Amino acid sequence: MRRATVYDVAEEAGVSIATVSFAYRHPGRVKDTTRAKVLSAARKLNYVPSASARGLARGRTGVLGLYSFDLLLEHPLGQPQEFREEDEEDEPDLRAYPLYVDEVQRGFELACWHRGQAVLLSSATASAKGETVTDIAGRVDGLALFSWSGKLSTLESLAKTIPIVMLSQSGGDLPVLYLSVDNQTGMTEMVDHLVEVHGVRNMAFVGSQEYPEVRERFEIMCSRLSQRGLIAPESAIDEGFDSPQSFASLQKTVAEGRLPDALVCANDQTALGVLDALRELDVKVPDDVVVVGVDGILAGRFASPPLTTIQLHMEQLGRVAADQLAQRDGRPWSEPKTMTVSARLRVRQSCGCNPTKQRTRSL
Amino acid sequence: MRRATVYDVAEEAGVSIATVSFAYRHPGRVKDTTRAKVLSAARKLNYVPSASARGLARGRTGVLGLYSFDLLLEHPLGQPQEFREEDEEDEPDLRAYPLYVDEVQRGFELACWHRGQAVLLSSATASAKGETVTDIAGRVDGLALFSWSGKLSTLESLAKTIPIVMLSQSGGDLPVLYLSVDNQTGMTEMVDHLVEVHGVRNMAFVGSQEYPEVRERFEIMCSRLSQRGLIAPESAIDEGFDSPQSFASLQKTVAEGRLPDALVCANDQTALGVLDALRELDVKVPDDVVVVGVDGILAGRFASPPLTTIQLHMEQLGRVAADQLAQRDGRPWSEPKTMTVSARLRVRQSCGCNPTKQRTRSL
DNA sequence: CTGAAAGCGCTAACAA
DNA sequence: TTGTTAGCGCTTTCAG
Numbered sequence: 001m002r003r004a005t006v007y008d009v010a011e012e013a014g015v016s017i018a019t020v021s022f023a024y025r026h027p028g029r030v031k032d033t034t035r036a037k038v039l040s041a042a043r044k045l046n047y048v049p050s051a052s053a054r055g056l057a058r059g060r061t062g063v064l065g066l067y068s069f070d071l072l073l074e075h076p077l078g079q080p081q082e083f084r085e086e087d088e089e090d091e092p093d094l095r096a097y098p099l100y101v102d103e104v105q106r107g108f109e110l111a112c113w114h115r116g117q118a119v120l121l122s123s124a125t126a127s128a129k130g131e132t133v134t135d136i137a138g139r140v141d142g143l144a145l146f147s148w149s150g151k152l153s154t155l156e157s158l159a160k161t162i163p164i165v166m167l168s169q170s171g172g173d174l175p176v177l178y179l180s181v182d183n184q185t186g187m188t189e190m191v192d193h194l195v196e197v198h199g200v201r202n203m204a205f206v207g208s209q210e211y212p213e214v215r216e217r218f219e220i221m222c223s224r225l226s227q228r229g230l231i232a233p234e235s236a237i238d239e240g241f242d243s244p245q246s247f248a249s250l251q252k253t254v255a256e257g258r259l260p261d262a263l264v265c266a267n268d269q270t271a272l273g274v275l276d277a278l279r280e281l282d283v284k285v286p287d288d289v290v291v292v293g294v295d296g297i298l299a300g301r302f303a304s305p306p307l308t309t310i311q312l313h314m315e316q317l318g319r320v321a322a323d324q325l326a327q328r329d330g331r332p333w334s335e336p337k338t339m340t341v342s343a344r345l346r347v348r349q350s351c352g353c354n355p356t357k358q359r360t361r362s363l
Numbered sequence: 364m365r366r367a368t369v370y371d372v373a374e375e376a377g378v379s380i381a382t383v384s385f386a387y388r389h390p391g392r393v394k395d396t397t398r399a400k401v402l403s404a405a406r407k408l409n410y411v412p413s414a415s416a417r418g419l420a421r422g423r424t425g426v427l428g429l430y431s432f433d434l435l436l437e438h439p440l441g442q443p444q445e446f447r448e449e450d451e452e453d454e455p456d457l458r459a460y461p462l463y464v465d466e467v468q469r470g471f472e473l474a475c476w477h478r479g480q481a482v483l484l485s486s487a488t489a490s491a492k493g494e495t496v497t498d499i500a501g502r503v504d505g506l507a508l509f510s511w512s513g514k515l516s517t518l519e520s521l522a523k524t525i526p527i528v529m530l531s532q533s534g535g536d537l538p539v540l541y542l543s544v545d546n547q548t549g550m551t552e553m554v555d556h557l558v559e560v561h562g563v564r565n566m567a568f569v570g571s572q573e574y575p576e577v578r579e580r581f582e583i584m585c586s587r588l589s590q591r592g593l594i595a596p597e598s599a600i601d602e603g604f605d606s607p608q609s610f611a612s613l614q615k616t617v618a619e620g621r622l623p624d625a626l627v628c629a630n631d632q633t634a635l636g637v638l639d640a641l642r643e644l645d646v647k648v649p650d651d652v653v654v655v656g657v658d659g660i661l662a663g664r665f666a667s668p669p670l671t672t673i674q675l676h677m678e679q680l681g682r683v684a685a686d687q688l689a690q691r692d693g694r695p696w697s698e699p700k701t702m703t704v705s706a707r708l709r710v711r712q713s714c715g716c717n718p719t720k721q722r723t724r725s726l
Numbered sequence: 727c728t729g730a731a732a733g734c735g736c737t738a739a740c741a742a
Numbered sequence: 743t744t745g746t747t748a749g750c751g752c753t754t755t756c757a758g
Contacts, residue, residue, distance in 0.1 A: 003524055005751055016729045021753060031727060046520035051502035052424060053751030055415030056734045063483070063502070091664060097469065098461050106460065109484055118485040118499055120426070123476040136481055139414035139426070157409035161366055301454060302665060368735055379745045384737060394743060416735035419750045729758080734751105741746075 004045035013041035024049065064325050065120040065140035066108050066318075067133055068101060069147060094299040095272060100314045101146060104167060107318025108144060115326060124150070137162060142325030144179075144318075147211070163328035165321040168213055170338075177337045179321055183213070186310035186343035187220040190264065190292060193345055195228060198290060198352050200261040204233050206250075206274055207266025208240035214266040217294060221264055233260075241265075241273025250274065254281050259289050262351075268293035268300040268309055275303060275350070286352040296346055306348035317341045367408035376404035387412065427688050428483040428503035429471050429681075430496055431464060432510060457662040458635060463677045464509060467530060470681025471507060478689060487513070500525060505688030507542075507681075510574070526691035528684045533579055533701075540700045542684055546576070549673035549706035550583040553627065553655060556708055558591060561653060561715045563624040567596050569613075569637055570629025571603035577629040580657060584627055596623075604628075604636025613637065617644050622652050625714075631656035631663040634670055638713070649715040659709055669711035680704045 006017040013020065015034060022030045023038040030038075041047075055061040105121070112119045122136040133150065137143055137158045144165040148155055155174060158164055164176040171178050194200040205221055207214040214236075222232035237249060253259055265271035271293030278285055285291050285305060293300055296311035320341060347353045369380040376383065378397060385393045386401040393401075404410075418424040468484070475482045485499040496513065500506055500521045507528040511518055518537060521527055527539040534541050557563040568584055570577040577599075585595035600612060616622055628634035634656030641648055648654050648668060656663055659674035683704060710716045 001523070003751095006753095007751080017752080018730080018754080019728060022728085025753075029727075034727080043516065043520065046523045048497055048521065048524045049501045050419065050751055051498070052415045052418030053734090054501075054753075056413065056419050056736085057751080057753040059734070061415060092661075094661075098465075102461075102469075106465075109486075113486040113488060116488055116495060118483050118502065120481055120483050121472060122481040123472075125476060125479055132479060132481075134411055135414070138412045138417075139481065153406065157406065158411065160364070160409045161411045298455075298457075298661070366735095369737095370735080380736080381738080381746075382744060385744085388737075392743075397743080413735055416750090417737075419752085420735080420737040422750070727758105730756090732753105732755090734753085737748105737750085739746105739748090742744085 003050075004042075004047040005050070008045050009038060009042050009047050012045055013037045060141055060330050061139060063118045063120050063140045064108075064112055064322055065122065065136050065143040066105060066321075067136055067143060067145045068105070068121070068123040069149065094302060095269065099269075099297055100267075100295050100312065103314035104146075104318040104321075107315035107320075108322045109318070110315070111319040111322035112326075115322075117326065119322075134158065141330040142328055144321040144325065147213075160332055162330060163325050163332050165325060167317065167321060170212065170216055171336070173336050175333045175335050177321075177324055177333060177339060179317060179324070179339050179341070180213075181312045181317065182340045182343045183217050183220055186294065186312070186345065187217055188224050189345040190294075190310055191221055191224040191228070193347070194262050194264075194290060194292070194351060195230065198262070198286075200290060201230060202260040203230070203262045203264055204260040205236040205264050205266070206239060206241065207236055207270055209236055209238045211266075217266055236266075237263075239270070241270045241277065250277050251281060254278075254283060259283065262290035262292065265291065265293045268295040268297045268307060271307055271309070271350075272299060272303055275307070286350055290352055291350045294343075301348070303350070305350045308348045308351035308353065309346050310343050311346040312343045313341055366413075367405075367410040368413070371408050372401060372404050372410050375408055376400045423504055423693050424502060426481045426483050426503045427471075427475055427685055428485065428499050428506040429468060429684075430499055430506060430508045431468070431484070431486040432512065457665060458632065462632075462660055463630075463658050463675065466677035467509075467681040467684075470678035470683075471685045472681070473678070474682040474685035475689075478685075480689065482685075497521065504693040505691055507684040507688065510576075523695055525693060526688050526695050528688060530680065530684060531576055533576065534699070536699050538696045538698050540684075540687055540696060540702060542680060542687070542702050542704070543576070544675045544680065545703045545706045546580050547583055549657065549675070549708065550580055551587050552708040553657075553673055554584055554587040554591070556710070557625050557627075557653065557655070557714060558593065561625070561649075563653060564593060565623040566593070566625045566627055567623040568599040568627050568629070569602060569604065570599055570633055572599055572601045574629075580629055599629075600626075602633070604633045604640065613640050614644060617641075617646060622646065625653035625655065628654065628656045631658040631660045631670060631672055634672070634713075635662060635666055638666060638670075649713055653715055654713045657706075664711070666713070668713045671711045671714035671716065672709050673706050674709040675706045676704055 006020045010017040010020045015038060019030060019034060020038050023035045027035060109119050120136060120140050122132055124132065134154065142163040144167055146167050147169065159174050159176050166176050166178050168180050169178050170180045194203065203225060205218045209215055218236045225232040239249060263274055265274055271291055274291055275285060283289060293307050293309040296309050300307035300309050320339065347355060369383045373380045373383045378401060382393060382397060383401050386398045390398060472482050483499060483503055485495055487495065497517065505526040507530055509530050510532065522537050522539050529539050529541050531543050532541050533543045557566065566588060568581045572578055581599045588595040602612060626637055628637055634654055637654055638648060646652060656670050656672040659672050663670035663672050683702065710718060
């Protein structure tokens, strides 16, 4: 049976299609009895209004979009469709989920739902790298993007069509909202804490320099160090520590006895990798060397030792993105705009602190 | 500046609108040079095809939807728009996120993304309880629903319009796919484990009987107990343990010295509540009483003691839902269908077992 | 308060 | 290989 349309409902109710539409969209402008007739006809025919048609007529979809990259997609998916029976012992990997992207997404969703708005989620896939973004852009009134690795021209086009938020991107000159985290405050607090509380003098930075965000953190660290009259490292240890073999240079450093006082990692995932590597090399954290991260992902909290980190308020980031997009109501920004979300030091034990923990609950 | 349309692109490229459409949708049926002309015109005009128009013309949106209830929405949202500075000590609440819903959602997303399909997320809100579901149904080619508390008639209408998956609902007679977890196997394994390994004779069940899924688990437990020649409890302890005051009856039980050997909880969240309550009453787990749950949420893994549970493969659930919906390609099911996803016992320490844990990594 | 009618931007026969 | 054209289902002036 064909899906019921306004025409069917109008006929069943004995009114015009305009009245059917009004009954839903402008209830005040229709007599109550008429409205009742319409609604009852609709129910009888299982009428479900087509959002496509409405969107077309109104020039607005009422949906906000969030576009991710596929980092998170590839790894945990494993064998895509098939179900792999897990060992009893093999707990799901905290390092795969939830990550900071998931928290941003959650904030985005919460903000939209609170407004009664739907969220469209999409993701670049390894095959169609960034191709699908235009497709999703055509479906929404506003779009938030995680780090963009596709063509700049694609982005430019989109930015002229709908409002775009670039997440975790500290700035640029496209007419979009660059929404990032306050690396400045966070990294500064971290350096100060390590220097003042733990007497760190010799601070190294670990992180893949490929990402602008990572480079920014490194630079902030160096400049704060200089400000305090300490020597900043010439360069970062350029490793992401996402693969087991990436700890070669660290191994070398240890072997040569040039381990610094502290290893500041560009993010928690890197820090966890470093923690693993150090354990294998029999280096004690925090006794032999201090290790800290940035992000505040869950896995860091349960690492051993629990990871001192800069807690980014990712959920807040997602929420702001959604709220800002909603405000634009489909109108693209006409010039670059920048906003920042706070980040604060969260002291746990990998820096040498020993926060007292009294558990009053089982968690 | 108005958004560019097929007409604009066609004019710019000196072709007809059909050719523009073909250039995108049926690249093979257009001469390469023509296609190039079209694409270049499109780029020049920042053309972003309207999904509304396409959806209308095709009678299909290409999007799959997932509709949640607002349980997860209300609590963690707190003061909606405002940002509340958290105490240093105040870590995000593991009991609020991630929960099993989040894992299902993740599976749903992964399956869709893998197929290059977008996902539309929406949620009932306290104000518009289940009203919005029809709206979202009009936007998608298939919809998965978490436990439905709205009007049955609404659901019936939807089920005649698009394919619907009911998640965690063990069966019914609507023409939808009821997709649930294999409670039978899981609960049976649990009962057997407690009886055989821990010598439990006197087993109680805790959980709010309001939910069908919970009642089902209780019944399975009872019948397995009977099968084994043990006495099944007459009734469950009908508490959700989501509010602090809900432990009154448990308190009474303890006071009267009628604590059973084991408290089997309808889900992990309840179990965590029970753990808290017992701690307050100074009852030791697992020494004085065994406590187990169902779900396998993250919080249970980090509870103290770590919670023995039935691990539901929620991600798998979401994945199957998405795959099944995609297969239907917009055609509703014509009769009820049922599928089940596996669930297995995950032994940790709250049952009295003491799984050896050797950490080779920091996590 | 209700109806007639003109699009909204795109797809897919069908023709050429 | 490309163009013409008739919808897809809904919203929204503008008349009545």
